[in-house]
Amino acid sequence: MLKNGNARVLPRSKYFSLAVTSLGVLLLNIDLFVMNVALPTIGKTLNAPLSTVSWAITAYTLMIGIFPASAGKLSDVFGEKKLYLAGITLFTVASFACGISPNVFLLILFRALQGLGAATMIPGTLSILIHAYPEKQRGLAIGLNGGIGGIGIVAGPILGGLLVHGDNWRWIFFVNVPLGIVTILLTLLFVNEQQISQASKKIDWKGLIILSIGLLFILLSFTQAEKSGLHSDSIFFLVAGLALLFLFIRLERRVSEPLIDLTLFRSIYFTLPCISMLLFSASLFGSQPYWSMFFQNFWGFSPFWGGLAFLPATCLIALLTPVAGIIGQKSGNRLRYVVMFGALITSISFIYAADINTESSYITVLLPSLLIRGIGIPFLVSSTSLMMMNSVPSNKSGLAAGVLNMSRNVGTSLGVAVLGLLFASDTGRTLSSLSKEFPGGDLSTAKELAAQFSVIKNSTAAPFAETAIISGFGHLALFCALALIPVFLSALTLRKRRKKN
Template identity: 35%
Template structure:
């Protein structure tokens, strides 16, 4: 077979297959870790005794670090060797997985997750260009489809595997599982991968571009994450937004002037690349509702175990695999627009339908919505990735691959930061409403004594969630008061005293049922409002998908940028 400068010879079919297996395993592992933590967030909350806004950084930190360095890692791999960068990333990823698993504080876990995300950015963007180099040119579309399918399936399967592992072995096991996978992948990559380069790439590295992009994205994500704590109009949040805007504009200026930019702005001239990247960015934001928010709802609101929640979410993973195979097979022939459009439409519809969930929702209904999300995800990710590089010359696929993966990862990071912040604020607001409604219910009771009302109201003010123990605390105090009254009264009045206190107990039980209903209803509204926001954001992906590809049956231009 005649080879280009970038191509290397894989002498036998088994070697090709083992090389591809190493790439798929590594990509699967790194992408799965973007979502695997979602299912164990309640366990980490309890283990370290911290709040949601802090724990969300275990996920956000990984996704942000992963997204920020993808382009830089792609550039380094093109210049200095993709195999070197890939193997270095694998070793570092395996080590940081171990460090995450043995973390003794939430601060340490966040730091190690950020480092793990940085190492993942040296794995994912190089897998596709190496894979394209391994197979024949006529199978390029198939490889892109397979990579898209694996990407979607890995992200969707994360919560499933996380739920099973955490239930059986503890939440730390979701990190330890990477160690044997990493070792196997490292062995395969060492023996069966061959080194490839972009021979047109310069050895210069755009340090200023990398630094300004990193600062810019950090400021934006951190502002979203801290808004619930400080308030959107607070001085620190406003300063973070201003810093984001200033550093992003500086980044664009640097990239325009740089001889070897980390992000070639002329890529934006390629319509298919630009709109596919935007579609994947919005997909990353949308995916948060189908993984993280639903996970929190199932575990914290519906009180399902991590394993049960993971198995429920598995419907998303397996349904995405089904459409990924179909879209990957046909999008290269039919074009990606049809698949991306209907996929984003399905994502938008399913996200809005999540807003209809309540604590009495049928399990079958939840699974149906997750299947719709999964089917939609599978229709988007492969075709959008294929469309993004369709008009990009082969020697620039590496940097293009890094960019599109960055867009999706940053979308996920921003989605997590924004939607968890909005959810936290919504829960706080609706809990306040529930407390006011509940206090009114208590005060309107004509049976409860003043001291019992005060006890219930005191319990309501200190609780953020009404549980059976909330009522038992009050009933226990009623019984103590009853015992005291009986001791201080003649026996002739005991029957009447018992009757009065029995009425107090029954009334308090009735009151707590109404109060519990108010709290449940308002918690559902908090999630509903958050899902509606996610649905509105995903709507823009429908628009961008319409411009994400060319007709592959017609002749189209290849840009050698």
């Protein structure tokens, strides 16, 4: 028997804790992307327009963007095992409900509940590992967890392509049920619960409600901007959300047991990883839908092959993340150099993609870019997570994990919206310049095609749309590369610090 704090831990429990949390993250990431390839089939089966069905994806994304920080506090109050069990149970039940949904409105509702279950699970993934592993082994544990969970990013579209045949889209949800049950049983049997401090039992419910509504408004603003551009409704949601977040900060300073301990942000070892994760997610995950559309709509890849296109990078991420975790763990006070290396390599991968032109192919440009990305991401993500989790006491590990994941999810939503606006603006400028050179061209049709990354053969608009799409995609990649420069510079500012108990 080994001792971990005040709890007695079986030596094997840490390996099962890693298996349980990795399986959970894998499921969450798969369901983040698995619906993309099934949208047309779902719309046809449920007699609903694509714009309505897409809210099933949005509902899931909103939930995992809103609640991780609040769930992190609840995890510290009630215990990460209880919250993780509650989350995976809700996720599993909601997955089954999604599969049997008779109409699109119930599907959207159950997807929101599925997202709520995912958000409840998220803080426990890192918190359970922090308590199960001694500090000298946490880098490896976080690395393995990230590597296995990262497979879900590419497995989602591939799994969707394999399962969606005819009206069999419901299996993209049913497949979660047996995996969810296995995760629940493993958690009950092998994950140890930590003793909870009685001093932290009070929950700031008012703060939780204000924070949740504020984040909901901000994410709705990003969603509206991505769907229909920057209009009055998206500006209203953004201003209202920021006002509620300001009110939340004012209230948190006055309560004895705040939902989020704002003093944590005084430490640059807590704050900078949050900012880095937000910018990284905005660049990588925010650009992911546009890469998928480029593969499928522009180059004509099937959903299955479009998912496989990301496989080389995903394999590298899965292989290198444990290695990056070990290197980060052993780097000690030089951990910032690992962050800088990851940010630099990931930025270079986007710069490589920005050089795309009409003669480029997957083999010559985007595959090398993805391979470079697969090297940089493991070092950036694992070292950022390790730096942040080591900066807080163990009784606040759930909150730290929740804030870190909230930064990632908000960054993803922000990235999708900003990159969408950037792409639309760039293609618009390109087509405007072409209209002066070719006044007789069908530029209105070209604009519609460019917005969907689509080129119709034998269409007079096709050459114009192709030029605009190539230009917009290249500038989008360049913008992502520039967004990672602050991540590199923020790590450069970190200096050696003394360990505090």
